[in-house]
Amino acid sequence: MLERELSLELVRVTELAALAASPWMGRGDKNSADGAATEAMRSMFDTVSIRGTVVIGEGEMDEAPMLYIGEQVGSMLGPEVDVAVDPLEGTEIVARGLNNAMAVLAVAGKGQLLHAPDMYMEKLAVGPELAGKLSLKDPIRITLEKAALALDKPITDLTVMILDRERHADMTRELREAGVRIKFLSDGDVAGALAPSFPEAGIDLYVGSGGAPEGVLAAAALKCLGGEIQGRLMPESEEQFERCVSMGLTDPRKILAINDMVGTGDVIFAATGVTPGEFLGGVRYMPDQRAETHSMVMRAQTRTVRYVKSLHHLPNKPLLRK
Incomplete structure (x- = not known):
């Protein structure tokens, strides 16, 4: 069973990925945007209390340096879970400065998520x-x-x-x-x-x-x-x-x-907007080195949908500077 406290921890993961991808908006470089989001998401996963296995990720081990299928993520404390990630859903969207790019992930009990092939x-x-x-x-x-x-x-x-x-x-x-x-x-x-x-x-x-x-x-x-x-x-x-x-x-x-x-068990889904979309705002830069993010996190067991608006002081985000 997934702990409800896990929801907020997972939002922190998508928030960091969105913040890392956002500076690449409109720069025509989708690979750098995706790489930044992936590295940030991977780093933040280390702080989450799960023993996770990536079943949907950036590709096979020989194709992706991190968040590859089969990679272990999390602090290795807590429940065993399947993890599906798309650190930047809409790489081309960010490169072209368009709408509806998000950082997304889903977590379910071990063996619940379909190992969907890349087709x-x-x-x-x-x-x-x-x-x-x-x-x-x-x-x-x-x-x-x-x-x-x-x-x-x-x-x-x-x-x-x-x-x-x-x-x-x-x-x-x-x-x-x-x-x-x-x-x-x-x-x-x-x-x-x-x-x-x-x-x-x-x-x-x-x-x-x-x-x-x-x-x-x-x-x-x-x-x-x-x-x-x-x-x-x-x-x-x-x-x-x-x-x-x-x-x-x-x-x-x-x-x-x-x-x-x-599967038939519990699932948690989290997403943070990178660029503005139909139901999530994008990363918005504010004075004094701050940035605002708009996220959603939801859980199948309770059907609760939470919207999380966060204000980040960017100098205090060491994982963004790795």
């Missing part, structure tokens, strides 16, 4: 009003009809979010033919999947394909919010198919429900 996943994400009422098996037109009926409004009043990618050309055409409003997302797959669960975002459904690791992070958040995500892996080669099987997915193309991705 595309077809996704359907909805908020609490549509949870349990739609299916990824259906063609998109049927999905829209069911959503409109459940929400008691015309299809033309639906707003659907989708990543702006060439691979979505056919689906975009079908959405246009159905008459729905489309909100394109340049990057930020986790933020997109969460959007339908926040009324202020004005999004009814999130559709299309994105990264499988991001799908698991979104599933952790949606379990806390009462929303839903369904996913189906999209292996594009025999090698990718076999990789899924080697990770324990005997049927890589089956539809994954939220419990398939994050």
Whole structure:
């Protein structure tokens, strides 16, 4: 069982990652932004009372110097947990100075989180009003009809979010033919999947394909919010198919429900905005070497969502200067 005191400790991790990435906003250097966020997140994890294993991270050990899959994180005191991280969700967003970049992580009991391979996943994400009422098996037109009926409004009043990618050309055409409003997302797959669960975002459904690791992070958040995500892996080669099987997915193309991705136990999700977004503000620099961050942390067991606004005195953040 996850201790509730862990929630605030995890927010401190995403806060530091966001603060480290923020100076790279608009500088056109996504790798430096990601590297700064990753190093800061790794350093802050050392102060958290967990025995964590990274199951979703920056890549394999030979690809990533830190926060790689299989890496041990935490103080090695406390519960054994699975850890999923994206130190900078939206590296290109930060490089270009756009909206919706976040530092995100999720923690669940050992063995709970899906070891999602780094490949595309077809996704359907909805908020609490549509949870349990739609299916990824259906063609998109049927999905829209069911959503409109459940929400008691015309299809033309639906707003659907989708990543702006060439691979979505056919689906975009079908959405246009159905008459729905489309909100394109340049990057930020986790933020997109969460959007339908926040009324202020004005999004009814999130559709299309994105990264499988991001799908698991979104599933952790949606379990806390009462929303839903369904996913189906999209292996594009025999090698990718076999990789899924080697990770324990005997049927890589089956539809994954939220419990398939994050288990049936407790989950904690934390995120801090790097740039302003639909439901989190970005890092804001203040006079006297201070910076303001806006975060959220939530727990599946209680369905409590906390927003944390923090004011940081930057000279007192030694881990930022490492």
